[in-house]
Amino acid sequence: MKDKKTIRLEHGSGGVLTRQLIEEIIYPYLKNDSYSELDDASLFPSPAAPGEKLAFTTDSYVVDPPIFRGGNIGKLAVFGTANDLAVSGAEPLYMSLGVILEQGFSIDDFESIIKTLAQSAREANVKVITGDTKVVPAGKGGGVFLNTAGIGRQVFPHSLGGSRVQIGDKVILSNHIGAHGVAILSQREGLELGTTIQSDCAFLYPLCRELYSLGLDLRFLRDATRGGIAAVLNEVVEKRDFAIEIDEEAIPVLEDVKSTIELLGLNLYEIANEGAFIAIMAADKAEEAVVRLKKHPSGSGSMAAIIGKVTQNHCSRVVVNTAIGGQRLLDFPRGLLLPRIC
Amino acid sequence: MPMSESRNRAKLLAHKIREMAAHIDQEINIMEVCGTHTVALRREGIHGILPPTINLVSGPGCPVCVTPANYIDNALELIKDGAVIATFGDMLKVPSSTGENLAAFMGQGKVRTVYSPFDIIRLRDEIQGPLVFLGIGFETTIPTIAATFKEVLARKLSQTYLYTAFKTVPNALRALLADKESRVNAFLLPGHVSVVIGERAYDFLKSYKVPSVISGFKGEEMLTAIAAILKQFNDKAPTVENRYHQVVSREGNPKALAVMDELLCPEDALWRGFGLIKESGLKLRKKWAAIDAARVFGLSPLKNSEPPGCCCAQVVQGKIKPNHCPLFGRGCTPEDPVGPCMVSSEGSCAAYFKYLGVEA
Numbered sequence: 001m002k003d004k005k006t007i008r009l010e011h012g013s014g015g016v017l018t019r020q021l022i023e024e025i026i027y028p029y030l031k032n033d034s035y036s037e038l039d040d041a042s043l044f045p046s047p048a049a050p051g052e053k054l055a056f057t058t059d060s061y062v063v064d065p066p067i068f069r070g071g072n073i074g075k076l077a078v079f080g081t082a083n084d085l086a087v088s089g090a091e092p093l094y095m096s097l098g099v100i101l102e103q104g105f106s107i108d109d110f111e112s113i114i115k116t117l118a119q120s121a122r123e124a125n126v127k128v129i130t131g132d133t134k135v136v137p138a139g140k141g142g143g144v145f146l147n148t149a150g151i152g153r154q155v156f157p158h159s160l161g162g163s164r165v166q167i168g169d170k171v172i173l174s175n176h177i178g179a180h181g182v183a184i185l186s187q188r189e190g191l192e193l194g195t196t197i198q199s200d201c202a203f204l205y206p207l208c209r210e211l212y213s214l215g216l217d218l219r220f221l222r223d224a225t226r227g228g229i230a231a232v233l234n235e236v237v238e239k240r241d242f243a244i245e246i247d248e249e250a251i252p253v254l255e256d257v258k259s260t261i262e263l264l265g266l267n268l269y270e271i272a273n274e275g276a277f278i279a280i281m282a283a284d285k286a287e288e289a290v291v292r293l294k295k296h297p298s299g300s301g302s303m304a305a306i307i308g309k310v311t312q313n314h315c316s317r318v319v320v321n322t323a324i325g326g327q328r329l330l331d332f333p334r335g336l337l338l339p340r341i342c
Numbered sequence: 343m344p345m346s347e348s349r350n351r352a353k354l355l356a357h358k359i360r361e362m363a364a365h366i367d368q369e370i371n372i373m374e375v376c377g378t379h380t381v382a383l384r385r386e387g388i389h390g391i392l393p394p395t396i397n398l399v400s401g402p403g404c405p406v407c408v409t410p411a412n413y414i415d416n417a418l419e420l421i422k423d424g425a426v427i428a429t430f431g432d433m434l435k436v437p438s439s440t441g442e443n444l445a446a447f448m449g450q451g452k453v454r455t456v457y458s459p460f461d462i463i464r465l466r467d468e469i470q471g472p473l474v475f476l477g478i479g480f481e482t483t484i485p486t487i488a489a490t491f492k493e494v495l496a497r498k499l500s501q502t503y504l505y506t507a508f509k510t511v512p513n514a515l516r517a518l519l520a521d522k523e524s525r526v527n528a529f530l531l532p533g534h535v536s537v538v539i540g541e542r543a544y545d546f547l548k549s550y551k552v553p554s555v556i557s558g559f560k561g562e563e564m565l566t567a568i569a570a571i572l573k574q575f576n577d578k579a580p581t582v583e584n585r586y587h588q589v590v591s592r593e594g595n596p597k598a599l600a601v602m603d604e605l606l607c608p609e610d611a612l613w614r615g616f617g618l619i620k621e622s623g624l625k626l627r628k629k630w631a632a633i634d635a636a637r638v639f640g641l642s643p644l645k646n647s648e649p650p651g652c653c654c655a656q657v658v659q660g661k662i663k664p665n666h667c668p669l670f671g672r673g674c675t676p677e678d679p680v681g682p683c684m685v686s687s688e689g690s691c692a693a694y695f696k697y698l699g700v701e702a
Binding site for chain 1 (some may be wrong): 346348352353356384385386387388389391445490561564616675676677695699
């Protein structure tokens with residue numbers, strides 16, 4: 001009587017079951033030349049400009065609550081879509097907006113979401129050029145859901161999907177982690193945590209561009225959204241002949257985020273972020289990359305740090321060096337972490 | 343990267359531990375009694391720091407893991423009879439004796455998860471009909487639940503019930519020591535439980551001459567406690583030591599003990615794996631029968647039955663390591679758990695799977 005044959009909330013948590021759903025149910029049917037890797041965005045030749053490539057991505061947003069400290073679902077939709085293009089080496093240009101509203105949702109709240117969305121689009125220099133609106137009966141939707149597609153122009157002409165990663169490379173985290181998850185959770189009904197932690201939701205293209213300029217020494221980029229850095233790092237090492245070792249003490253995290261996470265028994269490594277990415281760099285360029293991120297005027301890379309390295313031991317696994325000199329594995333997220341976090 | 347101070351101190355402790363272990367002419371099997379230690383030890387990677395003669399053995403301190411399967415059967419029965427269940431998240435995926443779980447009823451609002459038992463006071467306003475809180479846990483969690491139900495009684499909240507399967511630590515230790523098959527010859531005693539019951543609650547252990555140390559949960563604290571255990575072996579002076587003075591007193595927390603005593607009284611409790619252990623649980627006192635879900639709804643008494651192939655019963659007694667169960671990582675994973683030790687975040691199978699891997 002196991003609930004094996006129905007969709008569970010864990011299928012949407014960015015971990016093992018999400019991958020299973022995509023790899024076993026979706027991908028086998030839809031596989032084609034241009035959808036050959038499970039990356040955040042797909043690159044395809046521009047029909048109009050020979051030699052140029054365009055990047056195409058899509059994303060859906062179901063965050064609960066839709067308005068939270070440090071942003072709202074509108075900001076999340078624009079930056080999330082733009083960031084997926086940015087970590088694929090593309091400059092974000094255009095996006096679509098699909099809105100699914102539930103009967104009874106506050107029009108004032110909806111307007112404030114759209115206002116923020118427009119403001120974020122201006123900030124990211126992205127134009128919303130098409131859209132759609134649907135309303136579902138009360139009780140059949142979660143207030144407001146957004147769906148986007150994004151189109152960008154490839155500006156970094158090499159793969160950032162992990163195929164160029166080499167033993168000896170360094171792993172960089174672009175900023176502190178955990179804040180988005182804690183901000184969302186602390187505003188959920190019934191959890192009066194008394195924190196003022198803000199979501200880290202940020203536009204990451206300017207930071208990514210800093211790293212593009214380091215050329216081939218930039219091996220890999222991925223924003224650490226759903227499934228957190230645990231999912232990203234495991235995706236890099238999966239089926240590859242190397243491992244990643246990270247140093248627990250080197251992970252940047254805000255003190256109040258850390259204490260709230262401990263209080264709630266959450267796993268910092270698995271929590272979704274909306275303003276941080278993992279970059280893998282050639283060892284001799286890693287320090288320079290961190291300096292560039294740290295001094296970027298946006299401030300979104302102010303706590304960037306080298307958190308680990310690519311090694312030969314423990315192939316295909318991610319290993320954490322603990323503060324007391326022990327080691328443990330860092331696995332793919334498996335359980336249900338926090339539903340509807342992005 | 344610069345080596346931190348704590349890494350330096352840990353290195354010294356590890357060195358001290360190895361040095362002492364070299365002088366001890368026997369295998370040492372330290373049982374961590376508490377589920378939080380089970381996770382913390384593996385999280386910090388302490389197994390890799392210790393010499394091969396020192397083993398860490400997980401004990402019965404994961405509340406979900408020692409709760410008999412038909413407790414979930416009874417909870418599901420309550421739902422079918424129209425009640426709403428409020429519970430900590432850890433219980434959601436524990437399989438009943440027929441493989442069902444509470445998580446399946448969340449979508450219908452029949453099961454509500456809480457972070458604190460006090461959330462049920464708020465839930466009471468929202469929910470029509472009977473509301474039953476699943477009372478699982480050790481001395482760490484019991485006082486807050488007792489305090490919540492004291493409030494329920496004070497506010498005369500109607501149809502709000504407690505279904506108890508509370509466990510207490512001291513007599514479980516006695517049962518472990520009485521077991522002739524047990525390999526355990528030292529205890530890492532729980533930190534949080536000890537805050538409530540105090541160092542005094544372990545005085546009886548002294549007569550068993552088993553080195554025992556109360557420990558905190560930080561990496562360095564656990565290494566310190568393990569070093570203290572080895573020193574007792576080395577000095578041939580087994581005793582009960584408190585290495586968590588910062589928060590654990592000799593007498594425990596009188597307020598917490600008082601609120602427990604006001605609502606609850608000892609009972610012989612059924613543990614998964616161990617069977618019935620004398621006075622190792624707490625139930626609602628007779629005078630509070632009106633809020634006792636087991637009495638009000640006439641729930642079946644708890645009984646032990648294990649899913650086929652599942653070794654949780656041996657795991658919670660420290661008789662086998664999780665990876666020696668034939669189902670570990672094969673039929674039983676965190677996505678599709680068979681036994682409670684793989685479900686609970688404090689379960690030793692879950693901790694092994696997560697931090698050591700299937701091949702460990």
